[in-house]
Amino acid sequence: MNDMRDLYEELILDHNRNPRNYPKKPTDCNCTAHGHNPLCGDEFIVNLTVEDGVIKDIGFEGAGCAISTASASLMTEAIIGMRVEEAEKLFGEVRHLLTDDDENEQQEHGDEEVLGKLSVLKGVKEYPMRVKCATLAWHTMHAALLGDKDTTTE
Amino acid sequence: MNSNPHMLEQNFRPDTEQALDLQALRADFPALHQEVRGHPLVYLDNGATSQKPRSVIDAIRHYYERDNSNVHRGVHTLSERATLAYEGVRKKVRNFFNAASIREIVFVRGTTEAINLVAQSYGRPRFSTGDEILITEMEHHSNIVPWQLLCQQTGATLKVVPFNEAGELDLDAYHELLGPRTRLVAVVHVSNSLGTVNPVAELIAAAHQLDVPVLVDGAQAVAHRKVDVQALDCDFYTCSGHKLFAPTGIGVLYAKEALLADMEPYQGGGDMISRVSFEETRYNDLPYKFEAGTPNIAGVIGLGAALDYLEPLDMTAIGAHEDELLHYATTQLQALPGIRLIGTAAAKASILSFCIEGVHPHDISTILDGEGIAIRAGHHCTMPVMTHYGLSATARASFALYNNRDDVDALVAGIDKVKEIFQS
Numbered sequence A: 001m002n003d004m005r006d007l008y009e010e011l012i013l014d015h016n017r018n019p020r021n022y023p024k025k026p027t028d029c030n031c032t033a034h035g036h037n038p039l040c041g042d043e044f045i046v047n048l049t050v051e052d053g054v055i056k057d058i059g060f061e062g063a064g065c066a067i068s069t070a071s072a073s074l075m076t077e078a079i080i081g082m083r084v085e086e087a088e089k090l091f092g093e094v095r096h097l098l099t100d101d102d103e104n105e106q107q108e109h110g111d112e113e114v115l116g117k118l119s120v121l122k123g124v125k126e127y128p129m130r131v132k133c134a135t136l137a138w139h140t141m142h143a144a145l146l147g148d149k150d151t152t153t154e
Numbered sequence B: 001m002n003s004n005p006h007m008l009e010q011n012f013r014p015d016t017e018q019a020l021d022l023q024a025l026r027a028d029f030p031a032l033h034q035e036v037r038g039h040p041l042v043y044l045d046n047g048a049t050s051q052k053p054r055s056v057i058d059a060i061r062h063y064y065e066r067d068n069s070n071v072h073r074g075v076h077t078l079s080e081r082a083t084l085a086y087e088g089v090r091k092k093v094r095n096f097f098n099a100a101s102i103r104e105i106v107f108v109r110g111t112t113e114a115i116n117l118v119a120q121s122y123g124r125p126r127f128s129t130g131d132e133i134l135i136t137e138m139e140h141h142s143n144i145v146p147w148q149l150l151c152q153q154t155g156a157t158l159k160v161v162p163f164n165e166a167g168e169l170d171l172d173a174y175h176e177l178l179g180p181r182t183r184l185v186a187v188v189h190v191s192n193s194l195g196t197v198n199p200v201a202e203l204i205a206a207a208h209q210l211d212v213p214v215l216v217d218g219a220q221a222v223a224h225r226k227v228d229v230q231a232l233d234c235d236f237y238t239c240s241g242h243k244l245f246a247p248t249g250i251g252v253l254y255a256k257e258a259l260l261a262d263m264e265p266y267q268g269g270g271d272m273i274s275r276v277s278f279e280e281t282r283y284n285d286l287p288y289k290f291e292a293g294t295p296n297i298a299g300v301i302g303l304g305a306a307l308d309y310l311e312p313l314d315m316t317a318i319g320a321h322e323d324e325l326l327h328y329a330t331t332q333l334q335a336l337p338g339i340r341l342i343g344t345a346a347a348k349a350s351i352l353s354f355c356i357e358g359v360h361p362h363d364i365s366t367i368l369d370g371e372g373i374a375i376r377a378g379h380h381c382t383m384p385v386m387t388h389y390g391l392s393a394t395a396r397a398s399f400a401l402y403n404n405r406d407d408v409d410a411l412v413a414g415i416d417k418v419k420e421i422f423q424s
């Protein structure tokens, strides 16, 4: 029970109940991608407005579990106003927080200061089957910035 | 709740639990006796795969420790032992299904391979543009995709029998769709996402009136019901060992001998031939014509041990025990606010799919796992069923002979936890 609260922290439940920037597609949106987790059917569309390398606006649509929805919602709050490179770097941090991914060895590990509120996702690490839920929106954001229309967590 | 008179009758048969000595049965399954995340395991994911009794694990170990060798290929003692054991299981399978002959029993990897075999060996050389294959809206992907591939290959068309809100096949639609162009009917015996028990005997009889053969996907039926292929008069029956207390990677295709005899081989290779030259190859007799290459010998031995395990148990008593549990669980879940049951057919077996308002099935499953309770969350490889109900996933508890009321009580308590966490 207690460890379940570590996963389903109040912040996650709150962002699941009331996702921010959702459902939203900025009128001047110029980067969008559709993300799908075939394992559980979670599906999101991430919509961004990028100008001069800066994420001016962001929103998402679709439906998923509490972990994927909260992660998407927290992501929109975190990266709005960031430069594209900063958003990508933050994705690396989040991935590292969730998986100890060696790819990101160069980066400072799970830097709570960089991650801020996103640190709340750390409980997901104990549930490897759910890591894809937490990263779905991030992969989709990444695909949108690269100009790929579709991505899956496979 | 709609009540199936048969189910109710069995529900309250007082001698069921005694007849099945549950405690003794549970003790036979080593995997059931462990802790998961600090709680005793409550295994309610039998629809995905069942646990294995000690005797099955021991039989596989014994085979590898004593008898390991190739089958049908050697005259030395080990090969003889392995071959006798392997072929002995074919007889057990024949008995289990009451097939007319061992020539009708083909060992395959599982239900998926059995259906692909029928599609490619029976359907591909026979079907062409204008022909129709009739399936239902509640099929597992493994009873959809092989037919879609076959349609692409032959120009045949797939027709789909719908089901109603309760998850019962629309029999009027079935009779309408069944027609002069129908070349094959493929239908699930027990739905893995709804629990519906389909009236397969009736469907088969109607198809046979038009000389249309019928394949029954028995993946979810065989561990819960006595299946008599001659009484059903099905043309093909498929199942997976791993849902029947046997290992993964082994399954059975039953097919009527006359059909098998006329079918093309599925794969070419060793064991399936009687004579090979570069000019001409003659195929082996049934069923070996369909078993190319070294088979899953240990898997077959494990399957034999699983059937031996079931032999002294009465399948009817097992079914009655599971129906009683399903009824108990259904009643409990229905009493909880915010729960929606998916699949409320009058005739159901061993499967309880549900949704909790405002909670995604994956979150349900993770929280239950935290209580040591294993259920399945997802689309259960039946995406059209999910689409029917406008869902992307359900949570599913599925029972086997070793489950009991304590398991159901744990599930209900677990669901309370889910709601508590999500309502905070």
Ligand SMILES: Cc1ncc(COP(=O)(O)O)c(C=O)c1O
Pocket (backbone or CB within 6 Å): B047, B048, B109, B110, B111, B112, B113, B140, B142, B143, B188, B190, B191, B192, B217, B219, B220, B240, B381
């Ligand atoms: C109804 C049904 N059909 C077919 C299958 C496929 O079985 P397997 O994956 O063992 O081939 C399953 C199992 O998931 C099933 O439940």
